Amino acid sequence: MANEKILIIDDDDDLVLAMRLPLEAAGYKVARAANGEEGLKKVKEVKPDLIILDVMMDSTTAGFQVSLALRSPDPTSEYKAYSKIPILMLTAIHSTTPLRFGPDQEYLPVDTFIEKPIEPAKLLDQVRKHLKS
Amino acid sequence: MLRPYLFAVVIMNSAALRDAAQSSSVPLEAELVSSMTWLITIRWLAGIGVLGATFVADTFFRVSLPALSLYLLGVIILVYNAAFHLIARRLMRKEPRAHHQSDFFTKTQIGCDWLAMTALIHFSGGLESPAIFYFFFHVVIASILLSMRATFLYAAMAALLISAIGIGEYAGALPHYFVLANASAALYRQPLFVLGTIFFFSSTMFVAAYLASTLNARLRKREAQVVTLSQNLLSAYTRLETVYESAEAVNSTLELTQVLDRLVQRTADALGVRACSIRLLDETGARLNVAAVYGLSDAYVKKGDLTLDQNPLAREVIAGKAIIVNDVATDTRLQYPQQALEEGIASMLSAPLHGKQGPLGLIRAYSVDAYHFTADDAEFVSAIARQGSIAIENALAYQALGKLDQMKSRFVMTVTHELRSPVSVVRSLLRTLLAGYVGELGETQREMLQRVQYRADFLQTLIDDLLDLAAGKADVSAKEEIVPVRLDEAVARVVERFTIPAQEKAIALEWECACADGPIKIAATNEGIDRVLNNLVSNAVKYTPHGGRVAVKLFARANRATLEVADSGIGIPEDALTHLFEEFYRAPNARAQVKEGTGLGLAITKDLIVRYGGHIGVQSQAGRGTTFTVTFPILIELPV
Structure with missing residues (x-):
């Protein structure tokens, strides 16, 4: 079965736990980073097959910055090798939040959103789908 | 018989007009010119009248009269009138018109008319001439038009004239003409007749002059009183209207700046002065900050705040007294007299703004004229200030509430x-x-x-x-973008969403759209409208029992889109209706029926609707059902 590596970049231990359990049960190897900076470091270290990225961490837009760094169109970018890794962004974006836009290669280069609270089945669905492609 | 009458009127009117000119506020020259012109116009008719009447009497009635003399008199009148006409035109061209010259000219005209009149009476029978009775009317009319003194003078002149003719003819100094009287009677030769006629004529003239002018004097006095009274009333009415208008204007809004702006402008307009300002006390109660200004320069407004400890005038006003500064140059109570003088302000009127909680500030009117303001003005501004204070207090309370x-x-x-x-x-x-x-x-x-x-x-x-x-x-800054939203489509989508839940309860969910005239667009956000519609339809389905009915109707009328969501549900008790849109409120019967619910749905719904310029209303009967009616202004997109 699946033996892919998944990197969760999220500062909330409990939420990480809620995701780690179903992912590990499904056979994935799960690594974790607690903020954006550590996340970028871990990407190089772990070389994950998929990244689950939270938006608000040490800053309110830390997640956006990570995704922008990874998907930078600059050919000399140090993350050039990792730009193809699928990114699943965790959101708790609510109807009143002013930030409301879909995944977009230029502005918000992520592959999909996963809404909080995490539904294990939905999470696994999305992970499988993005690992396949 | 017409002739003397005409002449008398001519003479009388010239005097009346002169008299009126001297006592009225109309410029004297203008009055004199108009009297001259009028006099000349009438005299043309008088001259023609003498000629015409003589011709008729002589030719058709065969009255024995000195026709030649009368024709001559008519011609003389026309000739001297022509001369007057020319002189009047020359005088009118002169600028400035010499007053004494015009006056002399008028007197000359009157003198000529007196002479012509005397001649006329003489030629028509002297004391026997029935024309002398016309003097009675002349005296009455004179009393209406002239002063009492002038009326008596007129009566005396008439008596003198008649006496002179009567005595002259009696003594043979003047020839007598029999016009209507019987020549054999020769009344003019009988002393008793002559004296009696003169006595009764004169006394009639004087008594008539006395009675008529006394009556007229009283009437004139009353008339003057009525004029003063109506002027006072008019001015009072205008001011009352201003007070009322300002009360209405300032109470029609709760926005403080609007309230104050209207107040200063209306006050300045009503007083007819250049400027008006309102200063309000700050939180410390020691300073008066400018809150609204009308008619003052920026430089003057920015001169600084009024501080109560340095401004005895402001202190007195804040204590509750309206104060007039008659002359800014000499008044020592002002904090910025120099700046006021530079601004061109010569006098001021300040009145306190006093609310229920205490002093609010002051309103001040500025005039470019010294000694402009009267005690009446002070009372008037105080009345406006009282109205304004209520409005200001309301606006301040509203502002505090909003914060x-x-x-x-x-x-x-x-x-x-x-x-x-x-x-x-x-x-x-x-x-x-x-x-x-x-x-x-x-x-x-x-x-x-x-x-x-x-x-x-x-x-x-x-x-x-x-x-x-x-x-x-x-959220004031980060508002979502308002876009054109197809309301008909949004409603259809939400109704579709509730088809299955409605079917599960066997509820007939009807959807009717009077959208034949095209799509109904409003300015809103898609999410917001979805939320509104979702709340309304889900409530209707939620609170309608098994087998009931929910009808959603959308139509456009008079530039407004109207949405009705009617259900045959449990209804809303009357005392719950007023609280329905309050946060956390849930009607007791709704709470009993459906346990979960935050009581925020309708509060949010209303909030959103109001944000999009709409309105929501509800009609309900407990046990019968509820109808929510929502209206939005229809968005009219201009063709690009």
């Missing part, structure tokens, strides 16, 4: 943001747990965890609703 509401909303938003995150983590963990990733769960364990999950989910809904509500009120 409080915003503060509350911001607090709620922060708290809910903080609450949301842990609740969503709890829900995530619960889902992982319930999905069996932590090990198999026993039946009781699963059931209990499901209850926990149910409660946590409800908590999330509550927080989300609170956040929506708080965002609507607190």
Whole structure:
């Protein structure tokens, strides 16, 4: 079965736990980073097959910055090798939040959103789908 | 018989007009010119009248009269009138018109007319001429037009004239002409007749002059009183109207700046002065800050705040007294007299603005003329200030309320943001747990965890609703973009969403759109409108019993889109209707029927509708059903 590596970049231990359990049960190897900076470091270290990225961490837009760094169109970018890794962004974006836009290669280069609270089945669905492609 | 009458009128009117000119406020020259012209016009008719009447009497009635003399008299009148006409035109061209010259000219005309009149009476029979009775009317008319003195003078002249003719003819100094009287009677030769006629004629003239002018003097006095009274009334009415208008204007809005702006402008207009300002006390109560200005320069306004300890005048006004500064140059109570003088202000009127809680500030009117303001003005501005104070206090209270509401909303938003995150983590963990990733769960364990999950989910809904509500009120800067929204499509989508839930309760969900004239567009946000419609339709379905009916209708009327959501549900008790849109309120029967519910849905719905310029109303009968009616202004897109 699946033996892919998944990197969760999220500062909330409990939420990480809620995701780690179903992912590990499904056979994935799960690594974790607690903020954006550590996340970028871990990407190089772990070389994950998929990244689950939270938006608000040490800053309110830390997640956006990570995704922008990874998907930078600059050919000399140090993350050039990792730009193809699928990114699943965790959101708790609510109807009143002013930030409301879909995944977009230029502005918000992520592959999909996963809404909080995490539904294990939905999470696994999305992970499988993005690992396949 | 017409002739003397005409002459008398001519003479009388010239005097009357001169008299009127001297006593009225109309410029004297203008009055004199008009009297001259009028006199000349009438005299043309008089001259022609003498000629015409002589011709008729002589030719058709064969009256024995000195026709030649009378014709000559008529011609003389016309000739001297022509001369007067030319002189009048020359005089009128002169600028400035010499007053004494015009006066002399008028007197000359009157003198000529007297002579012509004397001649006329003489040629028509002297004392025997029935024309002398016309003097009675002349005296009455004179009393109406002239002063009492002039009327008596006129009566005396008439008596003198008649006496002169009577005595002259009696003594043979003047020839006598029999016009109507019997020549054989020769009344003019009988002393008793002559003296009697003169006596009775003269006394009649004087008594008539006395009675008529006394009566007229009284009437004139009354007339003057009526004029003064009506002028006073008019001025009082105008001011009352201004007070009323300002009260209405300032009370029609709760926006403080609008209230104050209207107040200063109206006050300045009503007083007919250059400027008006309102200063309000700051929080410390020691300074008066400018709150509204009309008609003053920026430089003057920015000269500085009024501080009560340096400004005895402001202190007195704040203490509750309206004060007039008659001359800015000499008054020592002002804080900035130099700046006021440079601004061109010569006098001021200040009145206190005093609310229920105490002094609010002051209103001040500025005039470019010294000694402009009267005690009446002070009373008037005080009345306006009283009206204004109420409005200002209302506006201040409203402003404070708005600030409080915003503060509350911001607090709620922060708290809910903080609450949301842990609740969503709890829900995530619960889902992982319930999905069996932590090990198999026993039946009781699963059931209990499901209850926990149910409660946590409800908590999330509550927080989300609170956040929506708080965002609507607190959020001024980061508003979502308002776009044209197809209301007909949005309603159709929401109705579609509730088809299955309605079917499950066997509810007939009807949807009717009078959209034949094309799409109905309003200015809103798609999410907001979806929320509004979702709330209304879900409530209708939720509170309508099995087998009931929910009808959704959309139509456009008079530039407004109207949406009706009617159900045959439990209805809303009358005393609950007024609280329906309040936060956290749930009608008791709704609470009994459906346990969960935050009581925020309708508050949010209304909030959103108001934000899009719409209006929501409700009609309900307990047990019969409820109809919510929502209207929005229709968006009219201009062709590009």
